[in-house]
Amino acid sequence: MEKNKIKNVVRIAWGIFAIALIILLGLEPVIHRHTEFGMDGKTLFSAWYGVASGVFLIFLTKLVGWFLKRPADFYNDRRKS
C-alpha cells in the first residue's frame, strides 16, 4: 500500500520537476542574456551547459571510483567508509 503511495509521490515529483524545466525553457525568450565570452550568450546555453556538466562530472566520478574505491575496512578503522 505504502509502496504505491510512494510511487505516486515520485510520479508527482517528476511531473513538477518537468513542468519547472519546461517553464524555465519557455522563459528563455523573455530574458536578455549578457554575452561576455561568446558562447554564454547563445540561446539555452545554461540549460545544455548544466546537463553537459552534470553528465561529465557523473562519468568522471564513476571513472575515478573504479580506480580509487577499496573495501570499507581498507584502513582497519572506521574512517570515511
Next chain:
Amino acid sequence: MEGTGFIIPPAFIMIFGALLLPFLGNAYRQAAIIMLPVLTLFAAWGVPEEADYIAHFAGFPLHPVYVHPFTLIFATVFCIAAFAGGVFGLSLVNKKKLSIAEMTAAYIYAGSAVGATFAGDYITLFIYWEIMAVASTVVVICGNSDGASKAAFRYAALHFIGGVVLLAGITAYITATHSADIGHIDFDIMSIFEKHVRLENIAAALILVGVLINAGAPPFSSWIPDAYPEGSPVGAVFLSAFTTKTSVFVLLTIFAGSQILLYIGLFMVFYGIVMGALSNDLRGMLSYSIINQVGFMVTGVGIGTEMALFGAAAHAFCHILYKCVLFMSAGSVVYMTGVRKTTELGGIFRTMKITLACGIVGAISISAFPLTSGFISKALYMEGAIDAQMSLVWFMIAAGSVGVAALTGCKFIWFVFFAKDSGRRPLDPPFSMKAGMIFVAALCILPGILPQAVYFMLPAQIEYDPNTSAHIISQLQLLLFGCLAFFLLLPLQQRTDTTTLDFDWLWRKFTGGFLLLLERAVFIIFSFITGNALVAYEKVKTEIHRWHGQEGVLARNREIGSSMLFATAMLGAFLVFYYISG
C-alpha cells in the same frame, strides 16, 4: 604603524570565557555558552576601524587588535557559527552527552579563529593558529568514535607540520624584512625558481604552503574528510567552520591576486566534488564539499579583482552558514540513528521532517540556488572572472556550480533522507539541536533575499544586484538541468560500502610499506658492510700481528752487534746518497 590605546582583544572574551565553563554551574554554563559569542561579536564590532594597539615582544611590535579589510566579515561569521554551534549543543550538554571539555575546546577554537582575523602581525597570527590546531584536535578526540583518536593523531601531525612550515616562513620573512607586520605580499611562484632567489620569496612560499595546508589544498587535504566525520555531532559543526576559513582570510589578506591560487583553487573545486560523490560517510561527503567550496574561494583570491576578492570573502561568510546547517542536519541524523554510512540510511524523511527541511535549505544554498546565500556570493566572483576576462575560469566555475548542485546537494538529500527505505524511523533531534538548525537555515535564506545584509560588511560598498530576472533564470536553468542529469543517471550512482583512496594513502599505507622495505634494505646493506668490514678487520689484525706480534718480523729480539751493523749500513748509504746528490 602608530599605536592607539589599549583595547581588549575580542578573542579574549571567547577564549577566557571558555576556560571558565568547567567551573560554572549548569544554568550559568548555559548562559555563558549563549552569551560568549554574542559578547565577542559586540566587542568585534566595537573595535574602531583605525584601532591598532601595539604590544612589544622580543623587540618586535605586535598588533593583537588590528582591523584588516576583511576582518569584520570573518569575525562576524565566526561569532555567528560559534553561537549556532553552542545553541545546537545545549541539549547535549544538559544530558551530559557532550563533555564540557569538548565545549570548552570548541569555544577556544572559535575564539582563536576570531583572534586570527584581528592579528596585525605574524607572531600573533601564529599563536592563534597553533591554539586553533590544539583546540580543534581536542574537539576531534572528543568525538569518541572508534577512529577518532587515530584520526586526531593524523590531524594533529599534519597541522603541526603545517605550523612548522608557517613558522619557518614567518622567521624567514622577519629576517628578510625586519618586520613582523602582516600585509599584502606580491608573490609569484616562479620567483623561487630564479637563479638568485631572494629570501622574501622563499619566506612567502613557505607561508603560502603553511596556510594552504590549513586550507585543505591537495595533497594536504585528506585531513578534512579523515577527521571531521569522527567529531561528535556538535564538534563537527565547529570543525567545519573555522580552520579552512581562517586560511581563506589569511590568503585574502596576504596573497590576493597570486596566480598560483587560481590553479590550486580550480583543482580543489573538482577534486572536492568528485571525491565527495564517492564518499559513503554522510559527513565525509560534506567534508569533501568543504574542500570544494574553499576551492571556489581560493579561485576568487587567485582571480584577484576587487569583485572576485569580495566574492571570496562573501562566499566564506555564506559557506560557513550553509555548511553549519548541513553538518547540523547530518549530525542530527548520526545522533538519532547512530549510523553514518549512506548505504545504511534512506527513507528517514518520514520522521525527520525538520532535519530534512533544514538539510534542504543547506543543500540549495550550497548549490547557489537563487534567493539563497550561496547565490549572492558566488555571483560576485563570477563577475570577478568576467572583469578579469578569464573565460575558462568562468566556464569552470559554472561547471563546478552544477557539480555541487548535483553531486553534493542532490546526493546528500537523496541518499540520506530518501532513496531506498532503510526501515529506520528516527525522530527529529532534541529541542536545542532543532533550534540551532532552524536559526542557521534562516540565516542561509536571509542574504539571498537581502544581499546587502552581507555586502555591507565588505571593505567597500558595491552597487551590484545579483537578483535580476536574467541572472535568476539562467542560474535556475544551469542548476535544475544539472540536477536532471543527476536523477536520469541515478542508476550509475548507487552507494557502495567502500572507502576511497586519497592522498593520505601515501602516509597511511604506502609510507608504512615503504619504511618496511627501507628497513630491510638498510639491514641487508648494513649486514653486507659490517660483514666485509669484519673480514677486513681480521686481515689487518693478522697482518699487524705478523709484523709487530710477539714473533713478528719487526718485533723480534736481535743481538746488539746486528743492530750496530744495521745502523752503520744505513749511515754509509746516507753518505753515498749525499755525495751523489752533490
